[in-house]
Amino acid sequence: MAPEVHHLFNHPIADHSFSADRQTLAVARENNVELYGKTGGKFQLKDELTGHDKLVTGVDIAPRSGKIVTCSQDRNAYVWEPSPEGWKPTLVLLRINRAATCVRWAPSETKFAVGSGARLIPVCYFEEEDNWWVSKHLKKPIRSTITTVSWHPNSVLLAAGSTDGHARVFSSFVKGVDARPEPSVWGERLPFNTVCGEFLNNTAGWVHSVAFSPSGNALAFAAHDSSVTVVYPSAPEQAPRAVLSVSTQLLPFMSLLWSSETEIIAAGYDCEAYRLQGNEQGWQLAGSLESEGRPGIQDQREESALNMFRQMDLKGKTTDDTKLKTVHQNTISTIRSFNESGGTVRKLSSNGVDGRVVVWTI
Amino acid sequence: MAAVNWRTINIDALDPDSPANFDLSTLTPAVAPVSTADVQSLATQIRQLLRGGDNEGALRGALENPPYGADERGKDIHLATVIEILQSIRQSDMSPILSRIYQSEGGTEALDVLMKYVYKGMAQSNAAPPAKHITPQATGFSQIHSRGTGEGGGQAMSVLLSWHEKVVEIAGPGCIVRVMTDRRTV
Numbered sequence: 001m002a003p004e005v006h007h008l009f010n011h012p013i014a015d016h017s018f019s020a021d022r023q024t025l026a027v028a029r030e031n032n033v034e035l036y037g038k039t040g041g042k043f044q045l046k047d048e049l050t051g052h053d054k055l056v057t058g059v060d061i062a063p064r065s066g067k068i069v070t071c072s073q074d075r076n077a078y079v080w081e082p083s084p085e086g087w088k089p090t091l092v093l094l095r096i097n098r099a100a101t102c103v104r105w106a107p108s109e110t111k112f113a114v115g116s117g118a119r120l121i122p123v124c125y126f127e128e129e130d131n132w133w134v135s136k137h138l139k140k141p142i143r144s145t146i147t148t149v150s151w152h153p154n155s156v157l158l159a160a161g162s163t164d165g166h167a168r169v170f171s172s173f174v175k176g177v178d179a180r181p182e183p184s185v186w187g188e189r190l191p192f193n194t195v196c197g198e199f200l201n202n203t204a205g206w207v208h209s210v211a212f213s214p215s216g217n218a219l220a221f222a223a224h225d226s227s228v229t230v231v232y233p234s235a236p237e238q239a240p241r242a243v244l245s246v247s248t249q250l251l252p253f254m255s256l257l258w259s260s261e262t263e264i265i266a267a268g269y270d271c272e273a274y275r276l277q278g279n280e281q282g283w284q285l286a287g288s289l290e291s292e293g294r295p296g297i298q299d300q301r302e303e304s305a306l307n308m309f310r311q312m313d314l315k316g317k318t319t320d321d322t323k324l325k326t327v328h329q330n331t332i333s334t335i336r337s338f339n340e341s342g343g344t345v346r347k348l349s350s351n352g353v354d355g356r357v358v359v360w361t362i
Numbered sequence: 363m364a365a366v367n368w369r370t371i372n373i374d375a376l377d378p379d380s381p382a383n384f385d386l387s388t389l390t391p392a393v394a395p396v397s398t399a400d401v402q403s404l405a406t407q408i409r410q411l412l413r414g415g416d417n418e419g420a421l422r423g424a425l426e427n428p429p430y431g432a433d434e435r436g437k438d439i440h441l442a443t444v445i446e447i448l449q450s451i452r453q454s455d456m457s458p459i460l461s462r463i464y465q466s467e468g469g470t471e472a473l474d475v476l477m478k479y480v481y482k483g484m485a486q487s488n489a490a491p492p493a494k495h496i497t498p499q500a501t502g503f504s505q506i507h508s509r510g511t512g513e514g515g516g517q518a519m520s521v522l523l524s525w526h527e528k529v530v531e532i533a534g535p536g537c538i539v540r541v542m543t544d545r546r547t548v
Contacts, residue, residue, distance in 0.1 A: 119379070143389055164389045165545070202471075204390050205543035225543040226536035247470045249534025 001361040003290075003327055006043050008036065009355045014056060015102070015334050016351040020063040022338065025357060028056040033070050043357075049080055051089050058103035060112070069112050071100035077114050077124070079133055092133040094122045102148055108155035110177050113138075115146035121160055123172040138170050138193050148209050152216045156181040156190060159219055161207030167221035167229075169197040185217050187236040196236070201229045201245050208268065209256040214343055220264055222253035228266055232280050242280050250274070250285075255335045259345035259362055265289065267332040267350055271324055273360065289360055290326060330354035390545040395431040398439065404429075405443040417451045418459050425463070425472040430546040437548060441486065444479040449521050456528045464532050473533040474540045478548045480529065481541055483522045 006025075014028040025036040025043055032050050036043035054074035061068050068087070071077040075096050078089040094100065098117030105112045111125045114135075119142045122135035144164035151158055158172045171190035173181070186196040197219070205225035212219055219231045227247045234241040251269035258264050264283075267273035273289040311317065323329065330353035338359055339347035351357045374382040404427060411420040424444050429436050451459065460476075463469050529537060 143384070166389070200391060202391060203540055203544040203546070205540070205545075223543070225540045227540075247474070247536065247540065249536045251535055252539055 004359040006357045011355050012353040013351040015058045016357050017059050017061040019061050026059050028059045033059050057101050060105050062105045062109040065109050069103050071103040071114050073099035092124050094135055104149050106151045106155040113149045113158050115149045117145040125174050125177045150210045152212050154181045159210040161210040161221055163206040165204035167199045167207050167210050185233045199231050208254045211256040213258045213261055220256055222256050224252045226252045230283055244283050246283050254333050257335050267335050269331050271328045272326040328352040393430040396429040398436040401429045401432050401436040401439050408443055420447050425475045428475045428548050445483050460532045474537050477529050477537045477541045480522050480526050
């Protein structure tokens with residue numbers, strides 16, 4: 001099926017998020033977050049969340065509560081709630097002295113994690129008594145900027161990728177907010193800031209994206225060495241069962257998404273999304289998502305002779321080759337699940353530096 | 363105090379948690395130290411293969427044992443060995459050898475190492491000749507002159523450029539990105 005392309009504007013999109021009903025789309029554009037509503041087949045600008053005074057780096061809509069969390073290079077995060085007078089922001093006490101780089105709600109929607117350049121991860125939760133979002137810091141042993149965070153389905157374990165080349169799994173258990181998690185391959189007792197895993201690939205390139213598999217029993221991370229590494233842990237405090245690294249011929253991936261336990265979709269600087277397939281025995285690249293008919297480029301039209309010579313005169317060539325053959329015309333920065341059924345992602349959405357949001361059918 | 367421009371204060375030096383205050387090598391994968399003598403003996407073995415006409419075996423041997431843990435001298439010896447192998451392989455043989463290496467076990471890694479040596483070789487053949495006979499100039503523009511006298515590296519450079527082209531054909535731009543990313547240098 002042809003991908004749904006929404007070219008919103010000619011400006012980079014840092015992050016995007018759809019509401020649960022997929023009718024509202026939030027995109028981070030410069031210092032603001034823009035809310036688009038679906039009318040007909042198109043997305044129309046409906047509202048704007050203004051408040052940050054530097055580049056917004058992350059936006060996430062909680063699927064059930066509808067609250068929107070945003071974070072920015074101005075070192076702040078806001079939680080936006082709908083009210084009769086429009087969206088009402090609440091400032092979050094992050095207590096960081098460097099930019100916030102990414103933000104994600106936990107599946108429980110009672111917490112969210114913010115990556116930052118201050119070498120720590122504020123895990124934020126709502127304090128009923130003070131009517132205020134407060135944070136606890138995951139600090140050790142992070143040595144550099146956190147570029148990406150991703151939640152385990154149990155809302156306690158958090159994976160984070162950093163520019164120090166490590167992908168780490170932490171416990172973000174907050175007393176009074178979280179229920180005691182079931183023991184898993186990552187650990188049994190999980191007080192706050194337990195390091196459940198720390199992984200590094202051979203080149204130690206910095207990590208752009210981390211993701212837990214749907215079951216939460218495997219972790220994948222993409223690094224700047226154009227590789228994807230998949231880790232299968234065995235038991236707490238023990239070496240993982242398998243660490244599988246796929247070095248690709250492509251440019252680095254910026255974002256990862258597990259579509260099932262045996263398939264990962266990765267996209268990044270090559271401007272298109274690729275499939276990786278495998279299991280504990282090994283992983284390999286299994287082609288591009290776009291290979292089945294590229295809809296972005298129309299077939300070469302029959303040019304009139306006049307037109308051809310005019311083009312040659314104007315540009316010194318007959319065909320216009322300033323467009324990439326991919327749907328996205330620049331780096332893809334985030335991919336997210338759009339539609340799931342039976343534990344498998346059926347559709348995904350991507351956003352890029354080219355100002356497009358695209359919905360793909362896998 | 364008033365004269366201190368606070369914007370120029372290096373705040374990282376004052377912060378005990380700052381990355382400026384810890385050893386960055388703790389972040390990188392550990393590499394086993396290699397003595398210069400070991401590199402030397404490997405070089406001799408590889409030269410023997412080369413003399414016996416086994417170019418591919420020599421190249422494979424050199425790429426499978428990069429001396430990441432060696433000191434500068436050891437690394438230079440290995441670089442010289444690799445360059446010698448590269449120069450002794452004919453242009454028409456490059457692609458078949460590279461695709462055979464790429465398809466074998468650990469082939470991606472081997473071509474990444476080769477790419478590191480191609481880049482290191484390019485950096486060297488520019489810098490080496492002028493170091494011998496250029497007198498330092500007060501103007502500090504010795505860079506411009508070194509271009510002209512760098513002709514000695516011309517032939518080595520053309521060999522390296524054609525290797526570069528062939529490696530990218532097979533291992534893709536990914537291998538260039540890995541050379542830039544990898545903390546293990548040759």
